[in-house]
Amino acid sequence: MEDGGLVVMSAPANPFRCPPGPYERASLIAHYLKTRKPKSKLILLDAKDKFSKQPLFEAAWKELYAGVLEFVPLSAGGQVTEVDAKQKTFKTDFETYRAAVGNVIPPQRAARIAVDAGCADKSGWCPIDPVTFESKLIPGVHVIGDAAIAGAMPKSAFSANAQAKVCAEAVLALIAGQEPVEPRLINTCYSLVAPGYGISIAGVFKPSNGLLADVEGAGGISPLNAPNAAREQEAKYAEAWYDVITKATFG
Numbered sequence: 267m268e269d270g271g272l273v274v275m276s277a278p279a280n281p282f283r284c285p286p287g288p289y290e291r292a293s294l295i296a297h298y299l300k301t302r303k304p305k306s307k308l309i310l311l312d313a314k315d316k317f318s319k320q321p322l323f324e325a326a327w328k329e330l331y332a333g334v335l336e337f338v339p340l341s342a343g344g345q346v347t348e349v350d351a352k353q354k355t356f357k358t359d360f361e362t363y364r365a366a367v368g369n370v371i372p373p374q375r376a377a378r379i380a381v382d383a384g385c386a387d388k389s390g391w392c393p394i395d396p397v398t399f400e401s402k403l404i405p406g407v408h409v410i411g412d413a414a415i416a417g418a419m420p421k422s423a424f425s426a427n428a429q430a431k432v433c434a435e436a437v438l439a440l441i442a443g444q445e446p447v448e449p450r451l452i453n454t455c456y457s458l459v460a461p462g463y464g465i466s467i468a469g470v471f472k473p474s475n476g477l478l479a480d481v482e483g484a485g486g487i488s489p490l491n492a493p494n495a496a497r498e499q500e501a502k503y504a505e506a507w508y509d510v511i512t513k514a515t516f517g
């Protein structure tokens with residue numbers, strides 16, 4: 267892309283995998299533009315008004331990417347209704363944006379294998395028992411990770427990993443004819459807003475009314491007015507978490 271080109275991104279409505287993902291991606295694209303193509307701009311079109319870690323992202327965008335990153339939420343006409351890959355256009359109800367580089371994050375659902383197995387409901391995702399992760403539609407099948415409807419628990423690798431352990435223990439208990447233990451699950455999602463600038467959200471979840479609900483008072487987001495040293499520290503935590511999860515998952 268020539269310096270001066272317009273990058274257009276679209277983010278989908280909830281639910282989708284990695285709730286802070288599009289905003290982290292937009293931040294890092296904006297960082298690239300600011301440092302390498304300073305006449306360029308990024309427009310982020312969103313099918314929502316609210317998103318994960320929003321106060322932290324918006325404060326960082328104001329501080330770091332004013333004039334580089336423009337956020338257009340649903341209420342300002344951010345919902346994309348049509349994309350033309352050949353013309354590189356994004357259409358909303360109000361405007362057509364012509365991109366030099368476009369990145370569409372489309373609406374999401376569980377993979378076809380989950381639908382074919384009969385585990386997905388009309389929403390496209392799989393309802394599960396929050397204690398055992400057994401499908402509410404197909405007994406004997408357990409669904410974890412992005413495909414599952416896990417209530418307040420976000421679709422993340424951290425969540426999928428925690429759910430896998432809880433689910434395996436529940437399956438062992440069921441096979442042994444025992445009552446599965448009611449779990450408490452944790453999620454943390456780190457995001458880089460720029461190199462060396464990290465922010466995070468953490469949550470603790472427990473079964474409640476057939477779903478997983480937030481444990482009130484547990485978790486939260488990074489402080490809004492933290493010093494640079496705290497953002498640097500969180501960027502290091504993000505890298506350390508990535509090392510741990512990839513080693514734990516793939517060996």
Ligand SMILES: Cc1cc2nc3c(=O)[nH]c(=O)nc-3n(C[C@H](O)[C@H](O)[C@H](O)COP(=O)(O)OP(=O)(O)OC[C@H]3O[C@@H](n4cnc5c(N)ncnc54)[C@H](O)[C@@H]3O)c2cc1C
Pocket residue numbers: 283284287377378379410411412413421422423424425426454455456
């Ligand atoms: C840009 C981005 C950034 C992210 N950042 C983070 C982060 O910082 N922290 C975090 O915790 N999470 C993050 N996530 C989310 C994380 O990647 C997912 O939540 C996680 O991978 C979910 O794991 P899963 O096993 O449920 O699904 P997946 O990782 O999608 O695994 C499902 C697998 O099933 C395979 N499959 C599908 N159909 C079939 C079939 N018929 N036969 C055989 N195999 C099949 C797929 O190919 C895939 O490999 C991010 C996601 C994105 C897109």
